[in-house]
Amino acid sequence: MLKRHHKTEALILKASPYGEGHTIVTALTSGGAQLKAMAYGSRKLTSRIGGHLSPLTRVELALYKSRDMDIIKQAQNLESFLELKNSLSRMTKAFFVMELIEGFSNTGVGNRPLFDLSLMSLRGLQSSSNRDIEDLTVSCFQLNLLKVTGFMPELYTCVECRSSLNSNNYNFIIDIGGLCCTKCLSGHPGRAINISSKSVEILRQFDKGGTLFSELPLGSTVELRRLLDSSTGFWLDREIRSRRFMEHMNSRDIREPMSAIDMESV
Numbered sequence: 599m600l601k602r603h604h605k606t607e608a609l610i611l612k613a614s615p616y617g618e619g620h621t622i623v624t625a626l627t628s629g630g631a632q633l634k635a636m637a638y639g640s641r642k643l644t645s646r647i648g649g650h651l652s653p654l655t656r657v658e659l660a661l662y663k664s665r666d667m668d669i670i671k672q673a674q675n676l677e678s679f680l681e682l683k684n685s686l687s688r689m690t691k692a693f694f695v696m697e698l699i700e701g702f703s704n705t706g707v708g709n710r711p712l713f714d715l716s717l718m719s720l721r722g723l724q725s726s727s728n729r730d731i732e733d734l735t736v737s738c739f740q741l742n743l744l745k746v747t748g749f750m751p752e753l754y755t756c757v758e759c760r761s762s763l764n765s766n767n768y769n770f771i772i773d774i775g776g777l778c779c780t781k782c783l784s785g786h787p788g789r790a791i792n793i794s795s796k797s798v799e800i801l802r803q804f805d806k807g808g809t810l811f812s813e814l815p816l817g818s819t820v821e822l823r824r825l826l827d828s829s830t831g832f833w834l835d836r837e838i839r840s841r842r843f844m845e846h847m848n849s850r851d852i853r854e855p856m857s858a859i860d861m862e863s864v
């Protein structure tokens with residue numbers, strides 16, 4: 599017999615208003631599957647669960663299975679990421695991370711490493727001491743996201759012929775999934791991104807689970823960001839909306855209060 603009541607730990611990714619006072623919640627369960635669930639009456643003042651369902655909150659949910667969508671009956675707060683929410687710079691990056699988690703997770707398909715990576719990255723962002731570390735944490739998350747979801751680029755040999763690579767001339771082709779040797783490159787005119795050996799070294803370091811570099815040449819961080827954004831955007835098959843907002847916030851004084859226009863663009 600189908601068990602209609604169940605509980606799960608989950609990270610809230612999105613809370614969309616629905617109808618009169620209800621919310622559709624998108625979350626990543628601790629099993630790494632995407633969950634969409636309805637919270638009836640959660641935006642009413644008397645609701646006991648509404649306060650626990652804001653994005654960027656780890657919760658324990660008690661759910662009831664219904665035909666179309668699970669219904670949230672209870673929610674208990676487990677982790678609020680308050681220090682993350684208190685910094686506009688870190689929070690915009692956390693929203694970018696959560697947009698990617700939503701894009702790369704699937705309903706009904708578990709991926710526990712994705713849940714672990716998500717929590718680790720958000721906690722890493724929360725404890726980042728400056729913007730450079732925040733950006734590196736995001737880049738590291740993006741590469742590991744590709745890894746745990748099966749889209750890891752080839753970084754060590756030519757993705758097509760498996761021959762060794764010329765360390766003075768690295769070319770990355772996103773849609774074939776990694777670095778390409780000069781011989782195979784001719785089969786992909788105009789599609790290669792030339793990247794520096796320093797960036798390749800950093801990517802390999804990330805891949806091997808190495809610690810984050812605290813100081814990197816500016817050129818490498820820009821190059822890495824471009825490469826990882828292009829890769830995640832390609833596999834997601836759409837532009838990552840919050841990246842533009844994140845760049846906008848990075849380019850201005852973050853002590854400024856968030857304007858209504860900024861809020862609308864999130």
Ligand SMILES: [Zn+2]
Binds near residue numbers: 756757759782
């Ligand atoms: Zn080749």
